[in-house]
Amino acid sequence: MNFLKLISAGALLATTASYAAAEVESLDPIKLTLHDWSGQLLTTTIMGKVLEEAGYNVEYVQADYIAQFAGLKTGDLHVAMEIWETTGREALDEAVATGNVVNFGPTGMKAIEEWWVPSYMKDVCPGLPDWKALNDCAREFATAETAPLGRYLGGPVTWGGFDDERVESLGMDFEVVHAGTDAALFAELESAYQRKAPVVLWLYSPHWAPAKYDGDFIQFPPYEAACYEDPSWGMNPDMAYDCGKPTGDILKAGWVGVADKWPGAASAIEAFTVSGADMGEMVGKVDLNGESVEDVAQAWLDANKDVWAGWIAQ
Structure with a gap:
């Protein structure tokens, strides 16, 4: 540079x-x-x-x-x-x-990274943003490549996040598909939002997207350290990651x-x-402007x- x-x-x-x-x-x-x-x-x-x-x-x-x-x-x-x-x-x-x-x-920035759905999906998937309600209407999020499973669009695979493990441990009828880049992730969100098309994907804050788009982070079982460390914790006694992602500092x-x-x-x-406010504004200047x-x-x-x-x- x-x-x-x-x-x-x-x-x-x-x-x-x-x-x-x-x-x-x-x-x-x-x-x-x-x-x-x-x-x-x-x-x-x-x-x-x-x-x-x-x-x-x-x-x-x-x-x-x-x-x-x-x-x-x-x-x-x-x-x-x-x-x-x-x-x-x-x-x-x-x-x-x-x-x-x-x-x-x-x-100085606080982190949120989680599955996210636009508000218009509540019309076809009552009970959102609860994760069980999302799973009940998984077929609404299916694509030709993932049917009959719903598609969850995750971030680039290098970001981590244990989404594949979360799907398996919670028994969700979803397939995780990773976006190739940050830009591709938000380009797909923009396209779906404009068409009011079904989409559930990784969103994070601080970022401009949660302010621009009306929607909700999915409510999984609340994170505790034991969820990641102890398979016996939580609703699945045999697997870890049966909860949402932690929040906290960057x-x-x-x-x-x-x-x-x-x-x-x-x-x-x-x-x-x-x-976080300054960063969200700066990211918007780069990504949107x-x-x-x-x-x-x-x-x-x-x-x-x-x-x-x-x-x-x-």
């Missing part, structure tokens, strides 16, 4: 410029991971630009969401800016337990060596926060200098 640096005048510039002018601990590149959804690209770009303002050398590396932990453990990758408790907490906890990965704390994580090699950068990463990730991230930085200056003044 080529990032345009816009430096403004004033007292704040003096603060950040003086910090950047100081000798950073190492000029070796700090490798930030990039994934396949706009919000994560924005979060990572904002962090990267701030680190560059502080004088650090930043490198962006494309990586799978869950598979990235292998690189974080070895130090081949350094920072992951979005680990969603909804889908990534197990992988994060396992990586932290090795002693090679650290949890840099919350980003976290930052990284190689344990970041704090030793780049302590100033580690402090800035820990200090990073952005609101066609603005570039770089331009939207820079606009946020220009409007929030007092916020990010504090990150690099730690």
Whole structure:
């Protein structure tokens, strides 16, 4: 990526410029991971630009969401800016337990990721958004490829989420079909919504979609940690994942060596926060208005200098 640096005048510039002018601990590149959804690209770009303002050398590396932990453990990758408790907490906890990965704390955004149906489906599927009502009318969601089973359109397979396991453990008459990309997922939602066609799919927040489209997240049996860890928990005594997905923080994580090699950068990463409202607005500018990730991230930085200056003044 080529990032345009816009430096403004004033007292704040003096603060950040003086910090950047100081000798950073190492000029070796700090490798930030990039994934396949706009919000994560924005979060990572904002962090990267701030680190560059502080004088650090930043490198962006494309990586799978869950598979990235292998690189974080070895130090081949350094920072992951979005680990969603909804889908990534197990992988994060396992990586932290090795002693090679650290949890840099919350980003300030709260995560919801779950099955979602548009409100117009309540006319043909009474009882929604209860999961049992959804399952009772599974045939309404069938496609030529999945009939007689209903189709659930999941996110890209790299996102995790245990949807296949959930379907099996709850005995649902659905087949999980994974969208190839984030863009494909929301293009299908837009198409179905315009036609009032049956659709049940993965939706998440913070994002513009829950605000744009009228609908509901499916209400599965409430998540508890035991649901994922203990097959005897819940309605299926033989299988785990017989519940909905957890909700919680969106976290930052990284190689344990970041704090030793780049302590100033580690402090800035820990200090990073952005609101879910801000992120939803930024993702909308990218996905709906066609603005570039770089331009939207820079606009946020220009409007929030007092916020990010504090990150690099730690």
